Amino acid sequence: IEKGFDFGVKTGFNEFDNLTGGFESGFIVVAARPSMGKTAFAVSLAISMARLGSAVGFISLEMPNVQLAGRLASIVSGQEFWRVFRNVHLSDQEKVEVNRSILEMASLPIYTTDSSSINLSEIRWRAEKLVKTKSAKIIIIDYLQLVDTDNGPKNQTREREVAKLSKGLKNLSH
Numbered sequence: 001i002e003k004g005f006d007f008g009v010k011t012g013f014n015e016f017d018n019l020t021g022g023f024e025s026g027f028i029v030v031a032a033r034p035s036m037g038k039t040a041f042a043v044s045l046a047i048s049m050a051r052l053g054s055a056v057g058f059i060s061l062e063m064p065n066v067q068l069a070g071r072l073a074s075i076v077s078g079q080e081f082w083r084v085f086r087n088v089h090l091s092d093q094e095k096v097e098v099n100r101s102i103l104e105m106a107s108l109p110i111y112t113t114d115s116s117s118i119n120l121s122e123i124r125w126r127a128e129k130l131v132k133t134k135s136a137k138i139i140i141i142d143y144l145q146l147v148d149t150d151n152g153p154k155n156q157t158r159e160r161e162v163a164k165l166s167k168g169l170k171n172l173s174h
Helices: 014-020 038-051 065-077 081-086 092-107 120-134 158-169
Strands: 056-060 110-114 138-142
Touching (some): 038 056, 038 065, 038 110, 038 138, 056 120, 065 081, 065 092, 065 110, 081 092, 110 120, 120 138
Parallel strands (some): 056 138
């Protein structure tokens, strides 16, 4: 890919964008062991893409919208999540910075939806709604492992369930 060629949705991670041209339409999985920063990476990605003008849908299966907003504000402000979420600041300046970050975050085209119990049909419906009503260019689903695939045998492997999910979402952007 030629440098500067716009292929997909720009991530704001310049080295990645220069190599790939951005994220293309499709199903991309970010996987790692627990507590390795997947959600923090996804939130950073959402913020970066939104700052570049792309509307981002964020479907969280793990945390409620208020906690996700705290994660967003934490990353924008550079303050620890627990301080932002509990409104505990070391100084007045830190509080001002967090409040400024919340205002910036509120102006970004990031649209969140949360649910702790959700199946493939509900994800598809929410994703389609984000694309149609908010012009979302990318949909981030945080914590894919919590998706209830609700079809097929319960002894089905997780890889097959993820494959079924990707097949179900494949044509969403077309």
